[in-house]
Amino acid sequence: MNYFPKTNSWVIPEAALKRSKDEMAVDGEQGNEGTCLWLGIKENNVAKLTHVVLLRGDGVRKGPANVEISPELMREVHEKARALHVILIGQIHSHGQYYGVDLSLTDHRYGVQVPYFLSIVYPDYAQTESTTIIDCGVHIFLPRQGYVRLSEEDIADRILITAAAEVEILTVGKP
Numbered sequence: 001m002n003y004f005p006k007t008n009s010w011v012i013p014e015a016a017l018k019r020s021k022d023e024m025a026v027d028g029e030q031g032n033e034g035t036c037l038w039l040g041i042k043e044n045n046v047a048k049l050t051h052v053v054l055l056r057g058d059g060v061r062k063g064p065a066n067v068e069i070s071p072e073l074m075r076e077v078h079e080k081a082r083a084l085h086v087i088l089i090g091q092i093h094s095h096g097q098y099y100g101v102d103l104s105l106t107d108h109r110y111g112v113q114v115p116y117f118l119s120i121v122y123p124d125y126a127q128t129e130s131t132t133i134i135d136c137g138v139h140i141f142l143p144r145q146g147y148v149r150l151s152e153e154d155i156a157d158r159i160l161i162t163a164a165a166e167v168e169i170l171t172v173g174k175p
Contacts, residue, residue, distance in 0.1 A: 019052050
């Protein structure tokens with residue numbers, strides 16, 4: 001069994017982007033980065049986002065320049081994912097207005113590093129309503145290369161934002 005099958009494209013419900021933005025904006029109002037994890041399925045080289053995970057409690061710490069998720073909270077996320085027969089396919093997090101949308105050194109050093117993991121950086125602590133996926137830094141972890149940021153053309157070719165699809169919201173951790 002290949003735990004990290006090649007992924008050529010990602011299907012992301014518009015509702016997932018909106019809910020993730022709304023979640024990150026709450027932290028952004030406090031001057032902190034925010035984050036959501038994304039669960040889904042992979043088939044035929046396509047990753048389909050099915051669940052947005054909201055993180056709560058002491059297992060997640062948010063600051064102006066980073067987010068830390070404890071191993072215990074990640075285990076809880078993985079247990080829920082396994083029960084739902086989905087996997088962790090990506091994450092989205094926000095950066096402040098002076099940090100840009102490239103992955104930071106902290107993101108590179110401590111972020112998830114598995115093949116074909118999607119990592120999206122939302123600008124301006126998710127405070128700008130008109131932000132689209134093109135305004136974000138869209139990064140994919142590639143074998144033997146590490147994280148690579150997609151160009152606007154690659155985003156248009158590989159990231160499909162669907163209007164009709166619903167997404168389930170999961171809350172993990174204790175408030």
